[in-house]
Amino acid sequence: LTAPIRTAVLGPTGRLGSAICRALLDHPDFTLAGAVVRADSPAVGEDIGAWLGGDPIGCRAEIALEQAVHDADIVIDASLPTMTVAAAERLASLGGPAMVTGVTGFNRKQAALMTASATRLPILMAGNFSLGVAVTEALVREAARLPAADWDIEIHETHHKRKADAPSGTALMLARAAAETRGETLEDIATWSREGMTGPRQSGSIGFAVSRGGAVVGEHAIRFLSELEEITISHRALDRSIFARGALAAARWMTNGGAGRPAGAYSMQNVVTD
Numbered sequence: 001l002t003a004p005i006r007t008a009v010l011g012p013t014g015r016l017g018s019a020i021c022r023a024l025l026d027h028p029d030f031t032l033a034g035a036v037v038r039a040d041s042p043a044v045g046e047d048i049g050a051w052l053g054g055d056p057i058g059c060r061a062e063i064a065l066e067q068a069v070h071d072a073d074i075v076i077d078a079s080l081p082t083m084t085v086a087a088a089e090r091l092a093s094l095g096g097p098a099m100v101t102g103v104t105g106f107n108r109k110q111a112a113l114m115t116a117s118a119t120r121l122p123i124l125m126a127g128n129f130s131l132g133v134a135v136t137e138a139l140v141r142e143a144a145r146l147p148a149a150d151w152d153i154e155i156h157e158t159h160h161k162r163k164a165d166a167p168s169g170t171a172l173m174l175a176r177a178a179a180e181t182r183g184e185t186l187e188d189i190a191t192w193s194r195e196g197m198t199g200p201r202q203s204g205s206i207g208f209a210v211s212r213g214g215a216v217v218g219e220h221a222i223r224f225l226s227e228l229e230e231i232t233i234s235h236r237a238l239d240r241s242i243f244a245r246g247a248l249a250a251a252r253w254m255t256n257g258g259a260g261r262p263a264g265a266y267s268m269q270n271v272v273t274d
């Protein structure tokens with residue numbers, strides 16, 4: 001019998017963070033060992049189990065990171081970039097615990113600071129915690145690597161009508177995986193949209209098509225097209241709970257049965273290919 005993985009959560013009151021906390025509380029292999037909220041959060045000092053609508057668990061929402069992580073094997077971050085960057089620097093200075101972050105939208109400077117912290121701390125960054133999306137990315141890399149599939153690549157994505165950005169971060173990640181595998185930079189070869197007299201398709205480009213509507217959680221299709229045949233690699237998210245499940249899988253991979261991982265930058269590719 002192995003001890004449960006003691007996990008601290010940053011941003012436990014947010015949409016993603018609360019789903020991760022609930023998944024931790026429901027899972028026999030994990031315990032919620034700490035929670036960090038904003039100084040002006042109404043949750044400060046509250047028992048986080050009770051705050052989430054369940055029984056008290058004896059874990060209070062803290063402002064101080066040190067306080068929340070001192071009993072933790074791993075930190076899962078579901079806050080926002082400013083908090084993430086500060087926490088990564090602080091954890092690196094403290095010598096751990098390692099960090100798994102699902103936060104997206106880092107600007108250039110913040111991304112550079114995360115890379116710097118990852119030289120001193122194991123950090124897994126996941127723009128999408130879905131294990132299925134991570135497998136999809138591995139398949140895209142494989143297909144794009146094969147000379148026989150040196151075909152036109154088009155990416156189609158569909159999301160619910162409230163989504164504010166396009167193409168989705170996941171579509172960008174999948175396109176970037178294909179471009180990198182072909183030795184290209186996505187920004188140099190992307191056709192972001194098409195309208196009117198576009199002329200023939202640019203050879204070697206990666207095209208995007210975006211749909212928005214209803215309550216679609218997330219659909220991505222990566223099409224490899226030749227003149228005579230076509231391969232489509234596609235993923236459909238059926239429920240948002242996949243993100244919390246993937247976050248726990250990432251935390252488990254990072255703790256590595258208690259042995260941990262060396263300082264460095266990791267991704268969901270490590271989780272699904274290891």
Ligand SMILES: NC(=O)c1ccc[n+]([C@@H]2O[C@H](COP(=O)([O-])OP(=O)(O)OC[C@H]3O[C@@H](n4cnc5c(N)ncnc54)[C@H](OP(=O)(O)O)[C@@H]3O)[C@@H](O)[C@H]2O)c1
Binds near residue numbers: 037
């Ligand atoms: N990787 C994935 O699969 C995945 C899936 C979904 C979302 N995301 C990303 O995860 C992040 C969070 O998304 P969300 O939808 O959960 O957002 P959200 O509901 O706004 O949650 C953000 C959480 O962070 C807290 N927070 C913000 N700044 C903080 C600070 N300085 N100190 C402490 N806590 C702070 C917020 O507290 P308050 O409520 O007090 O403001 C809130 O609890 C975003 O970057 C989003 O893109 C990733």
